[in-house]
Amino acid sequence: MTLTQLEYIVxxxxxxxxxxxxxxxxxTQPTLSMQIQKLEEELGVKIFDRTKQPVIPTEIGASIIAQARVVLRDAGLIRQLISEQKDSMSGEIRIGIIPTIAPYLLPPLFKxxxxxxxxxxxxxxxxxxEEIVQELKNNRLDCGIVVTPLKDSSIKEDVLFYEELFVYVSKNNALYDKKYVLPNExxxxxxxxxxxxxxxxxxxLNLCELQKFSAINFRxxxxxxxxxxxxxxxxxxITILPELAVMEFTKPQMKFVKQLKEPRPAREVSLVIHRDHxxxxxxxxxxxEILAIVPKPMQKLNRKKVVDISY
Structure with a gap:
């Protein structure tokens, strides 16, 4: 059994x-197939059911693959220790990021x-x-940028910033002339x-207390x-926009943006990792690098209140 074979089954x-x-x-595909077959012969079990499309692990195969991920993670730790000892800033980092943050944070971060x-x-x-958390647990991602708290003991959360939530209103809406909006409005x-x-x-839904309106047609x-x-x-x-989404608005666009009454609702954005990262x-x-991009006032809660992300 080799680390290469374990990498192939994973x-x-x-x-x-x-x-x-x-x-x-x-x-090549024949090389990968041959090495997996050799591992199966050595272990005396079938790791994959090749009769299914797409190919899926057998019951015992799923357990073997789960352990292989642990072994590869530990082997990676050895490589990482050597890299950090050399003080080199190189390598690959796999990041998961939610769609409501990605368009605003990724361009300057990549640059x-x-x-x-x-x-x-x-x-x-x-x-x-949900997918980011699962991929962290399966060692398919190194870290994630998500809204927290997740309330998952296997995931470590490092808060980055607090993003205020704003109301974005059509000029034809009754709330357009208001400076501040109450959730119940x-x-x-x-x-x-x-x-x-x-x-x-x-x-x-939590902010506007809409759970009770189960019959609403959101269209x-x-x-x-x-x-x-x-x-x-x-x-x-009307819709609700996070702070990063309105930061680059022009002065005319800001006419459509309304603040909610204090304590201003916000979402907590964190860098999350698996406990065995x-x-x-x-x-x-x-x-x-993320904190260098995000304005300093957003890095403190101040007069904001974090809105729960669970129902």
Whole structure:
């Protein structure tokens, strides 16, 4: 049994396709297949059910793969210890980031990392929080940028900033002339929401106390905040925008943005890692670069109140 063989079975489990797994491992498909078969012969069990499409692990195979991920994580720790001892800033860092943060944080972050640390390779996946947590546990991601608290004992949370929530109102809406808005003034039948699965959606439901309105027809749901904003622009509706989404608004655009009454609702954004995480130095550098981008006032709670992300 070799680490290479373990890497191959983990890759096949991740991609569920021999050709794709071999490409990700930079080997030919016959080489990957042969090494996996050799491991199966050595262990005396079938790790994968090849009769299914896509290929899936057998029951015992799933347990073997789970342990292989642990072994590879520990082996990676040895490599990371050597890298940090050499004081080199290089390597790959796999990041998961939720869609409501990615468009506003990633462009300047990519630029800064590329200029300061050309030896660091950022691999970013834009997925929802639930998937980020699962990928951290399976060692498919090194860290995530999500809204917290997650209330998961296996995940460590390092708060980055507190993002205020604003009301974005159509000029045809009754709230347009208000400077401040109360949550109970928001008509749920005029509210545009993100689709199910987004933590930002559940925060809005909690903020506006909409759980009791189970019969509301929200008419349209999307995973994109910019789409919600455009829907409001073309209707008499309302949506809620996070602070990063309004930071680059022009003065005319800010006329459509209303603050909520104090304590101003906010979401807590954190850098999250698995408790058995690796790449400590790279992740710390990532944190420092994020904080260099985010305005200082956002890094403190001040007169804000974090809105719960659970129902």
């Amino acid at each position: 890759a096949l489990d991740t991609h569920r396709h021999f050709v794709l797994a071999s490409e990700k491992c930079f080997v 800064n990392i590329r200029e300061k640390y050309p030896q660091v390779n950022l691999v970013v996946r834009e997925i929802i929080t 928001i008509d749920p039948n005029q509210l545009w929401l993100l689709e199910e699965g987004h933590c930002f959606r559940s925060q809005i 349209y749901e999307t995973g994109n905040i910019e789409t919600l904003k455009r829907m409001v622009d073309k209707s008499d509706g 690796l790449k400590t130095k790279l992740i710390q550098t990532l944190k420092e």
